Amino acid sequence: MQTTAIWERQTVKLNIQELAQAGVTKVVIESVDLSLYIAHASVGGEERVIADRQGKVLKTRNLLEMQRALRKQIDCEFFLRQRSAYDEMVGHAHRAADNCMELPLGREPLPEWLN
Numbered sequence: 001m002q003t004t005a006i007w008e009r010q011t012v013k014l015n016i017q018e019l020a021q022a023g024v025t026k027v028v029i030e031s032v033d034l035s036l037y038i039a040h041a042s043v044g045g046e047e048r049v050i051a052d053r054q055g056k057v058l059k060t061r062n063l064l065e066m067q068r069a070l071r072k073q074i075d076c077e078f079f080l081r082q083r084s085a086y087d088e089m090v091g092h093a094h095r096a097a098d099n100c101m102e103l104p105l106g107r108e109p110l111p112e113w114l115n
Contacts, residue, residue, distance in 0.1 A: 013051040014041050016058060019074040027074065028102065029066050030081040037066045041074075064110070071109055078105035 014022055024041045027050075032038055037060050039050040050070070052058045060066040067078065083100040 012046075012048045013055065013057070014043065014048040015051050015055065016053065016069070016073055019050070019070070024074055024076055026077045026079060027070055028079045028081050029063065029070075029105070030083075031063075035061045037061070037063055039066060039070060067105065067110060075107070075109075077107050079103060080105055 014024075019041060022041065022043050024043055026042045028040045028042070028047070029037050030040065039058055040047040041050055042048075050058045058066075058069070060069070063080070070078070080103045081100055082103070
């Protein structure tokens with residue numbers, strides 16, 4: 001319970017309506033599970049979780065749906081972040097290095113046929 005409270009204090013949420021005025025330099029859409037995505041915005045070198053209009057963490061089950069929602073609000077570089085659980089799955093000890101990959105999704109708006 002105490003760990004959750006500490007995490008909530010350290011995590012600064014950024015409301016989706018505030019993205020355009022916040023000085024966001026990049027957006028990272030993180031694949032949390034097989035088909036669950038959350039987004040982070042980089043502001044002043046610090047990552048902030050993007051929240052929906054009700055203040056809850058913005059979550060989607062579709063990468064394109066997340067991009068559509070965010071690209072309506074802001075024009076910046078987008079990335080997809082994927083963390084690998086391979087070491088965990090094969091029983092290797094936890095490594096100090098982060099086992100994550102970021103793929104560029106670009107800066108261009110989505111094609112009309114995807115909107």
